[in-house]
Amino acid sequence: MQDYKWLNEYCLNRFGSAAALEAHLPTPATSKKLKAISADRYLSTMALRVFRAGLKHSLVDAKWPAFEEVFFHFDPEKVVLMGADHLERLMQDTRIIRHLGKLKSVPRNAQMILDIEQTHGSFGNFIADWPVNDIVGLWRYLAKHGNQMGGLSAPRFLRMVGKDTFIPTWDVVAALNAQNIVDKVPTSQRDQAIVQDAFNQWHEQSGRPLCQLSTMLAYTVNH
Template sequence: MRDYRWLEEYCLNRFGSRQALEARLPIARPAEELRALSDDRYLSNIALRVFRAGLKHSVVDARWPAFEEVFFGFDPHKVVLMSAEHIERLMQDKRLIRHLAKLRSVPRNAQMVLDLNREYGSMGNLIADWPGEDIVGLWRLLAKRGNQLGGLSVPRFLRMVGKDTFVTTGDVLTALTGMGVLDRPTATSQRDLATVQKAFNQLADESGRSMGQLSAMLAFTVNH
């Protein structure tokens, strides 16, 4: 596996200066901010991620105020009480994106948020305290217990709320393959994800950088 020095040199050459590179790298929220974010905001972001999947983000975002209204500000205690009949009636609301499976996911994910609240004190506590060196473990937990959270939905949701994570996009996987971490640019099995996690942990130890920054830097090494 190529080391961090190679990755940094490549990115510096691409952008011309350290200042230009740093301006392109994401900054995660500190743990205290993640902990302070309320459960309704976590549920709203989960739902937003679910509806963005496969759709143009600007279209979903433009309709989101209506979603906030019909789902009671995404208060999980209220949303979890919404009946199947109530959800089906929302299919008649032209302000919304009328996708029944995704609409049904909202109260189901509200139940997940409430369950995690009881187990960890709040969704924020869970996300803030989860160690970066096992971020794929958090992906696995949320995907298993949530609804419509397969694929890259969990890491993208975590990015939305500011939790430090890498994302196994095609560019990142291609870069890891080129660095000798993977045999092919896919990471669908738990074994593959463990290999990717190990590589990110090594790069983080070498550089002191966040997972999100390393993820972006790896993506920059793929030509477009």
């Protein structure tokens, strides 16, 4: 695989200057900020990610105020009590996106958040304290213990709340393929570990967060 020096030089050549490159890179939230996010905001963002999957984001976002209303502003203690009858009634509410599987995911993910709070004090603590050098482990945890959080949903959710992570988008996977790191989307635990190791090496060489390295890597793919 190419080292960080190559990656940096490629991106500098593409954007023309360090300042131009920096303007296109995301910045992760601090641990303090992640810990300050309330459980209801984490649940709202998780639900937003679930409903955005496969749909036009602007369509989902336009309906989100109604989602906030029908899900009690995503208070996990209230949402977790929503039974099948309640969800069936929501299927008649034209203000929201009526997808039963995704609607069911909200109380299930509320339960995950409450379970985690029992052992970590807060969901924010859990997210903030997870080591980024094993961020794929957090993806797997959310996919296993949450609902509809597989595939790109976990890393995209983490990016949305500000947790440092890389995202295996098509461009990133194409770049990893070009460097012979993996030859397909890293869905297996083995392939995810290989990709994590590559990002850890670039991080050690550069000091940059994973989200910036992921974005820079995507820029190496020609369109």
